[in-house]
Amino acid sequence: MAVKIGVMSFAHMHAYAYTAAVCKLPEARLMGIADHDPGRGREMAEKFETRFIPSYQELLKEDIDAVIVTSENCMHKELTIMAAEAGKHVMCEKPISTNVEDAKAMIDACRKNNVQLMTAFPCxxxxxxxxxxxxxxxxxxxxxxxxxxxxxxxxxxxxxxxxxxxxxxxxxxxxxxxxxxxxxxxxxxxxxxxxxxxxxxxxxxxxxxxxxxxxxxxxxxxxxxxxxxxxxxxxxxxxxxxxxxxxxxxxxxxxxxxxxxxxxxxxxxxxxxxxxxNTDYWLVKDFVSAVAEGRPVSITGEDGLAAxxxxxxxxxxxxxxxxxxx
Amino acid sequence: MQRVAIVGAGGMAGVHGAAYAKMPNVKPVAVVDVIPEAAAKLAGTLGVPSFTNFDEMLKSASPDVVDICTPTPFHKEYAIRAMEARKHVVLEKPMARTLADCRAMIDAANRTGVKFMVAHVVRFFPEFAAIKEQVESGAVGKPAVVRTTRGGGHPGRWFADYDQSGGVILDTIIHDFDWLRTTFGEVDTVFAKGLIDRCLPNLDYALVTLRMKNNVIAHVEGNWAHSTSGFSVKVEVAGDEGLIDFDNKKSVPLVISAPGAGGKETVPQSPLMEDPYYRELKAFIDCVESDTPSPVSGEEGMRAVEIALAAIESIRTGKPVKVGG
CATH class of the missing domain: 3.30.360.10 (Dihydrodipicolinate Reductase; domain 2)
Incomplete structure (x- = not known):
């Protein structure tokens, strides 16, 4: 069973590489892209031959297992918590947030909702x-x-x-x-x-x-x-x-x-x-396999917070x- | 014709001696070292008499210029004695272990009116001179961040005694401190971390951050530890309109790989018609002959020591240290 993934925003350029990795991995399936910039979202959905979903809430209602959050840093908290509350695992772009409180709230929300939070450190x-x-x-x-x-x-x-x-x-x-x-x-x-x-x-x-x-x-x-x-x-x-x-x-x-x-x-x-x-590919592959196997992600939200x-x-x-x- | 006596017969004395031997207007006249064999060996190479007693040498060889290449703690004593005998003085860097010693030598030079140069040879390395020229011409715009690296293995011998050498900071990256302040202006704050008090045998290493008065941030790495590829010198100058990147490992116009004493040896080289030590010492001899200011004054030598001592103080206190404040 492929891990079904949605992408939340293409504001960060790393979204390209992560999404390309999802498309390349047989064990993952790209289910759609949502973006608060609809022009950008539509363009990327077309590029990656997937659906553009007009709102983040709608994306989270889809049959997906996990999301990749690649918005502006200041939106990481909002999108991550939204995804966690919808029961989706999250891989969040670095830095995890712009302040300690947001990072802690993200970690807590994922823990409370029994989903995993991975920080994207491809290095x-x-x-x-x-x-x-x-x-x-x-x-x-x-x-x-x-x-x-x-x-x-x-x-x-x-x-x-x-x-x-x-x-x-x-x-x-x-x-x-x-x-x-x-x-x-x-x-x-x-x-x-x-x-x-x-x-x-x-x-x-x-x-x-x-x-x-x-x-x-x-x-x-x-x-x-x-x-x-x-x-x-x-x-x-x-x-x-x-x-x-x-x-x-x-x-x-x-x-x-x-x-x-x-x-x-x-x-x-x-x-x-x-x-x-391509370190981005191996990062996404590791996230996908952690979700598929139900094992802990290799790089946690706490790691993101510590950095x-x-x-x-x-x-x-x-x-x-x-x-x-x- | 300038008659030059060399005091201290270690490695740097040999380099200086070889440079003097090539100058038409210089006559090496003596080598002094407390170790008779060392003095005799270098003296033999230069074809001059050797001495173990400094005053005897002054009397017998009557030099015009005294070039001091002893371990650092002996700089002050010989420099001042030479100055008081009205000899011009070339002094190997670092100028001294303490600012008080630096000040005493500057005062003696002023009092006696002799020429006095601290041998900050990096200024005379053509790559460093060329980078400085590019920076001054505005090639990289306004400088923002400068990085330097210097070092390789541990030099051993007396250098391993911190009290004598001051470790990698005072002995080696003082070169970079001197070049940085001549190129980017004076230093405001120094913050450093290093191994100075770790007492690791033949291992010293430091990472020093300088904030210059003009806001440039400089990072200086000093390495007397291990090396992946011999002695390494790197410089990077990033400005708001460009970047300069120098690595001595990438500036190698000649590699000779041939049978040597220890089997096949591969020696990368960067030969110059006039090596930096020759250029440096020639500049001093010129200033003596033409009665012009010293290429590197005692004050400048002291400024570099001040930065190095601030870095050591920062390592010991864990705090940033203001220079000259």
Whole structure:
């Protein structure tokens, strides 16, 4: 029996990749798309050869098992709780929400209604990350001492720079992936965050540069550059990297290094098309199989909240000009 | 013709000696080291007499310039003694272990009127000079975030003694602190995490965040730990109109793979007609000969030490540290 899935909003561009994965998976079936932007919803429904359903409530009345929530960050709570109350499992785009209270309400609603809540952290499905984690847990680099992380990107524009919808700029957008990977790899929780934050790239009302210093309960220290510092002319969208230092060795992870250089006169620009595994596909596949098998999802709402808490602590630290407890 | 004496006969002294040997207007005249074998070895290479006593060397070799390459804690003593003997002084970085020592040397140089340079060689690396030039020409617009990486394995020897070397922060990434402040202006706040007090044998590592007075955020990685590929130097400058990305591992015009002492050896190289140490020391000799200001003043050497000591203080207190405030 295929897991029947509906998509709630295409506001976040990751909706494409997740929906494409649903279509590709024999064990899943795309049942329809709802979107508060009907033009966008109709267009996507046509593209993915499925039905456009005019309202979220109607989508939830359909015979579906689970939903993918890929709206603006500020709507995650409303859509997730609505889905949970309709008895649907939820995979929610990161960051789980724009504040701690919303995330907690989402987690509670899913628990109360006996549905699962998964946070979409596709980087956990990078084979390089999986192997790095295995090596670390097997003690191959001894005791981990520090991690230097980056998640650079281009400024995404749109609602991502509208704080009311996104909850912030580069820091909330780009802290959570690597903060989640660090927690997952270290099996320890972030305890303190210091951050230097600026808007030196676009000189606007949102933050576009973030340099976090994150300390973990087990004593490991790390930094994370969340900045939208890739120019428009950069050959790729950005990066996710970690340089992990242990007492006995070091592990360098560059998640999207499986690429080649392309120089095309059509664009008059260099490009680095990737050829590595599609992590979005493996994320969706794992969610679908958790729902199908009735086993706990691999990345919970609590995981989403823990990563969000790091980003929120960074904003607090920047305001206080001091390290803050997470 | 400038007569140059080298004090301390370690690795950097050899590099400096080789540079002087190539300069037509320089005559190396002496090598001093408390270890007679070390002094004799380098002196032999340069074809000059060796000494174990500094004052004897001054008397016997009568140098014009004294180049000090001793471990850091001995910088002040030799520098001031050389200055008081009216010798021009080249001093290896870091200038000193303490700001008080830095100040004493600056005062001595001012009092005696000799030329004094702190050997911040990274300024003379053509890649760093070229990046600075691009930044200043506005190629990346207004700078926003700068990242640097420096290091590889642990240097061992006296460097392993924190009290002498100041660890990876004072000894190695001080290079980046110097280059950052000359390129992006003065530092406002330093926050750092590192292994300085972890007492791990032959392992030091630090991640330092600087907030510059002009709002630029800089991230400096210092690595005396493990390395995946030898000594690594990286620079990234992101501005509001562009990005510069440098990686020494990707700037390799020559690789020689040939039988060596330990079997087949592969050596990537980035040769230059005039290496950075030659350029640096030549700039100092030029300033002596033409009586122009030192290419890197004592004040500048002290500024870099101040940033490094702020980073160490931040690691120890867990708090951001204001520089010069």
């Amino acid at each position: 956990r499905y990078s084979p390089a990350v999986i192997k790095a984690r295995e090596a670390i847990l097997a003690g191959r680099i001894g005791e981990v001492l520090s991690i230097k992380g980056t998640n650079h990107g281009k400024m995404p524009g749109g609602w991502f720079i509208d704080k009311a919808k996104s909850g912030g700029g580069a820091v909330i957008d780009h802290t959570v992936h690597v903060a989640d990977l660090m927690r997952w790899i270290l099996e320890s929780e972030p305890s303190e965050v210091y951050a230097e934050i600026s808007n030196a790239m676009f000189h606007d009302k949102y933050d576009d540069c973030g340099m976090l210093s994150i300390t973990f309960e087990n004593g490991v220290f790390s930094t994370l550059d969340t900045s939208w510092t890739r120019p428009k002319s950069f050959p790729t969208w950005g990066d996710v990297t970690m340089s992990i230092l242990g007492t006995e060795g070091v592990i360098e992870v560059d998640l999207f290094a499986q690429s080649f250089s392309l120089y095309s006169d059509k664009d008059m620009a260099a490009m680095w098309p990737g050829w590595g595994d 969000l808490a790091v980003a929120l602590a960074a904003y607090k630290s920047s305001d206080a000009k001091a390290p803050v407890k997470v």
